[in-house]
Amino acid sequence: MTNADEQPTQPPTPAGVPPTFTPVGEMPLAPARPRNWRSVFLAGGVVVALLVALGGYFVVRAHFATAPADAGALLRQASQAHLRDATYTIGGNLTASVTGVGSISEPLAGNGTIIRTPYQQHMTVQVGSTGGLTGVITEEAIISDNIAYTRTLNGNNTSSNTLWTKTDAATLSAIPGLNAVDLLDYSTIQHPVIVGEETINGHKTWHVRGDLNTPASVTATATVVPGQVQAVSKGTEDLWLREDNKYPAQVTLHLTLNASAQAASLAGNLDLTETSTFTQWNTGVVITPPPPNQVQG
Numbered sequence: 001m002t003n004a005d006e007q008p009t010q011p012p013t014p015a016g017v018p019p020t021f022t023p024v025g026e027m028p029l030a031p032a033r034p035r036n037w038r039s040v041f042l043a044g045g046v047v048v049a050l051l052v053a054l055g056g057y058f059v060v061r062a063h064f065a066t067a068p069a070d071a072g073a074l075l076r077q078a079s080q081a082h083l084r085d086a087t088y089t090i091g092g093n094l095t096a097s098v099t100g101v102g103s104i105s106e107p108l109a110g111n112g113t114i115i116r117t118p119y120q121q122h123m124t125v126q127v128g129s130t131g132g133l134t135g136v137i138t139e140e141a142i143i144s145d146n147i148a149y150t151r152t153l154n155g156n157n158t159s160s161n162t163l164w165t166k167t168d169a170a171t172l173s174a175i176p177g178l179n180a181v182d183l184l185d186y187s188t189i190q191h192p193v194i195v196g197e198e199t200i201n202g203h204k205t206w207h208v209r210g211d212l213n214t215p216a217s218v219t220a221t222a223t224v225v226p227g228q229v230q231a232v233s234k235g236t237e238d239l240w241l242r243e244d245n246k247y248p249a250q251v252t253l254h255l256t257l258n259a260s261a262q263a264a265s266l267a268g269n270l271d272l273t274e275t276s277t278f279t280q281w282n283t284g285v286v287i288t289p290p291p292p293n294q295v296q297g
Helices: 037-064 071-079 169-174 216-222
Strands: 085-098 102-115 120-127 137-144 147-154 164-168 189-200 203-212 229-242 248-261 266-281
Touching: 071 189, 071 203, 085 120, 164 169, 189 229, 203 248
Parallel strands: none
Antiparallel strands: 085 102, 085 266, 102 120, 120 137, 137 147, 147 164, 189 203, 203 229, 229 248, 248 266
């Protein structure tokens, strides 16, 4: 009978062979575990998936750089874009000269909002000092239902008590710096061509240029006395459309008017360059005409 408290003894060591001892408390080393190839393949699959996703991203970005078939097709796509409203800033310059009288050059600055359908627009433009003879003049206009509400604020006068004047929207272009041009109506651009790809405020865009239908009121103003006043007017528009959603990024209008009065032997020209840079899209803009008690005329 073996006592449970007795420790097992090592077998006798043959003569001439040194004894071996197993240290107490140590476990024999486990055999090496075979490599888990399933985990390796899974990790490799994740890497491949990431590369595919990354490659797809660059494919999409490369697609943006593909030039549209033609400018007309691009404008049609932009007209169908899901754009309801936009906010923009205004900058530019107005130059006018009259033979024998002199010339003026005024900087323009302002901001505006616009709604595509139904067309509404609200803009405020500051016209700089005219040769130091006048102070800064602020022109404000609201266009709604083909009616233009305008008012002039001298200097820093921004009092809401200043009355508005109600006129037909077609006459708005007669006011320096204010244009009754629907910036979201691309049908007014004639003979459009694609200039190239450019970046506007961090957005990749396609630059489109074309002739602009000159507002009828510009010519009518100069031809009010048939046979005595002759005028030649023309305009161009540069439009930058975002590649990702076809929203407008920037619009530059360049309008020129050359007029002459035979009876008075006078000749003059007007040159207006106005750039609207869009900063926000589809923010829920609301444009409301002024109340009747603030409108005159």
